[in-house]
Amino acid sequence: MKKNLISILVIILSINIYSMYETKYTSLEIDNQKILFPVQTSIYLENLLYLGTVESYYELAVAYQNLGFENISQNYIKKYEDNKGNFELIGDYYLEKLNYTKALEYYEKYADSKSQFEKDRVYLKIKDIIIENNLHSMNIENYNINNLSQLKLLINDENLFYNYYYDNTWSSSDKNEIANFLSNYNLSNKSLLKIIFYNISNKYQKLENERQKIASIYDKNGYFSYFNYAKLQDINIELRDIYEEIYYYDYIGDKVQYNRIISNLINQYIFSKDYDKLNILYKITNNNKILYNLALNNEIYFINLIEYFHSIYGLSNRDLVLNLINNYNIKFPNSKKKYLVDKILIFYIDDYLEKYELSNKILQKTYDNEIAYIYLDSIRNLEFLSQEDADKIIEKNDYIDNQSKSIVTEEEIEKIEENHNEDNNIVIETSYNYEDSLVDIITKFNVSENIIELYKSFLIEKNRSNEYLPFLESLCNKDHYISYCLKYGISLNKISNKDLILYYFFNEKYENLIQYKSELSDEIYDFMAEKGYFEKKNGNKNEKINIDLTTNFSEIDNFQYFYFNNNKKYITEKLFNKVIVKDFKNDAEIYFLAKYYLDISDYKKAKEEIDLIVDKYASEKNIVDLYNEIEKKLNNDKPIENFDFKKYEYNFEYNYN
Known part of the structure; x- marks a missing residue:
């Protein structure tokens, strides 16, 4: 399976995303790639009790519900509601308990205070619940929504949206509202939605849609395309923020205004030490003055500065790059990110032994094909040089042996033997095997x-x-x-x-x-x-x-669904072969091995694996469900009692008031 390893830059950018989940999830590895896996139940509960936030009350309610502590769970869901918790989440809580009356009551409370679009979404959710669970006592007519609202709710499936649009009749005001609605979405890869939009939209709505195509504040081409459309349609645009102003003056070629804005912002951000905004400004303008100021105060930006000059000058200005690296090492001597700088330094080293040692050190931290190539090249050259040294020693030893056959003094013989032994020791010290x-x-x-x-x-x-x-x-x-x-x-x-x-x-x-x-x-x-x-x-x-399976966790919006949906198979035979030979397996690997054995109907081995971790994850319903499923298969599909959550009670100081 062709998958590039995740670059360190992506990992850095993922820190903020990961921090949202770190209470319940921890980072483990499978096949040298990071995934999220639940923390142990005891650690999870301790984390939530320590946090004491509104969100943690809800998580505690769900956790204790899964553990079978109904009264404790109810106390926490009440605390969550009393602290202005989300009514829809409370509805989800009661839906999980199959208390449909309570669930719908809270869904309605949530919908009452929301926009029409959000209200319609919740009403559609309620209708699905009524239909799927055959709740004949519930009046489904109370949750009807009009055609226009129904259409908007189909935005995530363009085929359904397209068919629903052409299956119904729309007034002029409806079409205008639909055009306004679609103008706020990037339709670049939505050919069916694009057909509808271009048939019913005016030039102002099309201009707004051009703006939606701008990928980010670093998308210069996107901004220029937006400005160009406005120019062709003779529309005066309102510049919405300072970055749009920068791109606009760059687009029309007004260097005076462009430089004035940049200069003012640089001075303002340097004075206020707002390095994040300075970094944004640098990425937009590539102004080196910004980069210098960033490097003086922030390690990541210092590394960016070194990478920048390495990419621009390379070996043609090695003194400059090496000087920057030296200054970095002085300023951040014990940094865990040092290997990022080492990945640049290695290109400025000529000695094969030093290259070998440094590349080996980098590969201990992270795999990189280019570094691996340097590592192997260094070994090959060292192997060759070692062989040359060995040949020279053999020649020298032959010469010494021939000389020792001549008439010499006893002292000379002792000296020859001493030198001979010293030379032989050299061969042992340097041994490299390229293959x-x-x-x-x-x-x-x-x-x-x-x-x-x-x-x-x-x-x-x-x-x-x-x-x-x-x-x-x-x-x-x-x-x-x-x-x-x-x-x-x-x-x-x-x-x-x-x-x-x-x-x-x-x-x-x-x-x-x-x-x-x-x-x-x-x-x-x-x-x-x-x-x-x-x-x-x-x-x-x-x-x-x-x-x-091994997708970086920062790319997963709903990782719990992804990792624990029992209808999916995530571990391949290829990955299984890598994991099974390991002497020590982490809990994520054990979990997936249990699922793999279940998938191939080896229930005994599946039970051996799941038994290793189920006690530690008693609040994680999906792990317990897997345990129950395996037990059921072992008992020839006979019904078994549910997993005994309560035997894993933890001695915490509970405070519900």
């Missing part, structure tokens, strides 16, 4: 094609090219083997359909997936349906998440 290191890198990491090619070249050089294909076949990651076989017309009958599906999917060879239609996972099938290869499946209202 072993190369194989180790390939088997340990998700390497790029150029690293694989190094091994191919090595085998050809050693007249061992016949070993290459069996080596590729032996790797857990079959991508390189499949790629090689396809390139040279070699049969793929040794590869499982599951591995072929993943290879074609992640290499965007979607046409090749059509033949495996019946074997595709729900996620891949739905993705293919979105692309137009298959018809969409009916009756599945669950959210579709087209991402695999």
